[in-house]
Amino acid sequence: xxxxxxxxxxxxxxxxxxxxxxxxxxxxxxxxxxxxxxxxxxxxxxxxxxxxxxxxxxxxxxxxxxxxxxxxxxxxxxxxxxxxxxxxxxxxxxxxxxxxxxxxxxxxxxxxxx
Amino acid sequence: xxxxxxxxxxxxxxxxxxxxxxxxxxxxxxxxxxxxxxxxxxxxxxxxxxxxxxxxxxxxxxxxxxxxxxxxxxxxxxxxxxxxxxxxxxxxxxxxxxxxxxxxxxxxxxxxxxxxxxxxxxxxxxxxxxxxxxxxxxxxx
Amino acid sequence: xxxxxxxxxxxxxxxxxxxxxxxxxxxxxxxxxxxxxxxxxxxxxxxxxxxxxxxxxxxxxxxxxxxxxxxxxxxxxxxxxxxxx
Numbered sequence: 001x002x003x004x005x006x007x008x009x010x011x012x013x014x015x016x017x018x019x020x021x022x023x024x025x026x027x028x029x030x031x032x033x034x035x036x037x038x039x040x041x042x043x044x045x046x047x048x049x050x051x052x053x054x055x056x057x058x059x060x061x062x063x064x065x066x067x068x069x070x071x072x073x074x075x076x077x078x079x080x081x082x083x084x085x086x087x088x089x090x091x092x093x094x095x096x097x098x099x100x101x102x103x104x105x106x107x108x109x110x111x112x113x114x
Numbered sequence: 115x116x117x118x119x120x121x122x123x124x125x126x127x128x129x130x131x132x133x134x135x136x137x138x139x140x141x142x143x144x145x146x147x148x149x150x151x152x153x154x155x156x157x158x159x160x161x162x163x164x165x166x167x168x169x170x171x172x173x174x175x176x177x178x179x180x181x182x183x184x185x186x187x188x189x190x191x192x193x194x195x196x197x198x199x200x201x202x203x204x205x206x207x208x209x210x211x212x213x214x215x216x217x218x219x220x221x222x223x224x225x226x227x228x229x230x231x232x233x234x235x236x237x238x239x240x241x242x243x244x245x246x247x248x249x250x251x252x253x254x255x
Numbered sequence: 256x257x258x259x260x261x262x263x264x265x266x267x268x269x270x271x272x273x274x275x276x277x278x279x280x281x282x283x284x285x286x287x288x289x290x291x292x293x294x295x296x297x298x299x300x301x302x303x304x305x306x307x308x309x310x311x312x313x314x315x316x317x318x319x320x321x322x323x324x325x326x327x328x329x330x331x332x333x334x335x336x337x338x339x340x
Binding site: 207214 | 297300301302303304306307308310311312315316318319322323325326328329332333336337338339
């Protein structure tokens with residue numbers, strides 16, 4: 001059960017939440033779970049056996065030459081993905097606030113009848 | 115929660131330490147995990163703590179919305195200006211042209227420190243602007 | 256009718272999870288780009304944090320567009336929740 005499998009499990013849990021819940025806030029929570037699972041997937045891809053975090057030591061140490069480091073490239077990509085997740089959740093919540101102030105309900109089945 | 119004396123006193127005493135921690139994460143971004151985005155979010159958390167304990171009217175008297183929006187736009191323009199500064203000296207756009215320094219010290223890595231600072235100000239002002247917009251909405255359609 | 260959707264979702268989930276067990280989990284195949292950043296990262300940029308040297312020196316242009324994405328989020332929220340006069 002590597003973290004790649006766990007990230008797919010989280011993706012399916014988030015997808016179940018988006019599809020089958022009737023409350024709008026629970027759908028947005030499902031979207032945030034999907035974003036978190038994608039971040040975990042990318043970081044789990046760049047793993048190397050017995051590797052440390054990609055931060056070098058302060059002095060010109062000798063063992064920086066044959067120390068195994070984890071891949072730092074997907075970690076730099078995921079900063080952008082986290083910012084995209086924040087902005088998606090913020091705009092979705094603003095839309096939900098406006099929907100509630102007009103229709104006074106958050107239930108999707110009742111909103112379909114409007 | 116607004117009229118609790120314990121939370122008001124504690125928030126007022128803790129505020130400079132949260133700012134200090136945010137700036138520590140920002141300025142040591144090239145030595146340990148951290149950087150501009152993480153420090154900016156911590157600084158925005160300080161203003162959110164102030165809003166939760168004192169109310170939105172008092173907090174907005176001290177951190178005005180107009181000042182924050184001007185600061186955010188100035189931060190993006192400062193990022194572009196720092197990139198154009200390299201062109202005036204003959205290097206490509208956004209090249210690390212300041213002296214690199216010694217590894218492991220805070221005063222190293224050239225253009226990364228001003229970039230981290232500018233990004234943290236932008237992220238803090240942006241998060242606080244989103245928070246103000248969500249709190250001040252009063253149900254008008 | 257709703258139980259039909261859940262069974263399809265469960266079948267897709269088991270297929271994806273079982274199909275993603277790969278022997279390449281800890282040993283990536285192509286290591287050329289990673290070796291360049293690990294060897295020359297500190298001496299090119301002077302920063303110990305290699306992740307910061309990637310997103311602030313080698314690819315600083317993407318970080319500039321990143322801040323514009325956050326700016327668009329602030330514009331979106333402020334416009335949606337504004338008092339239209």
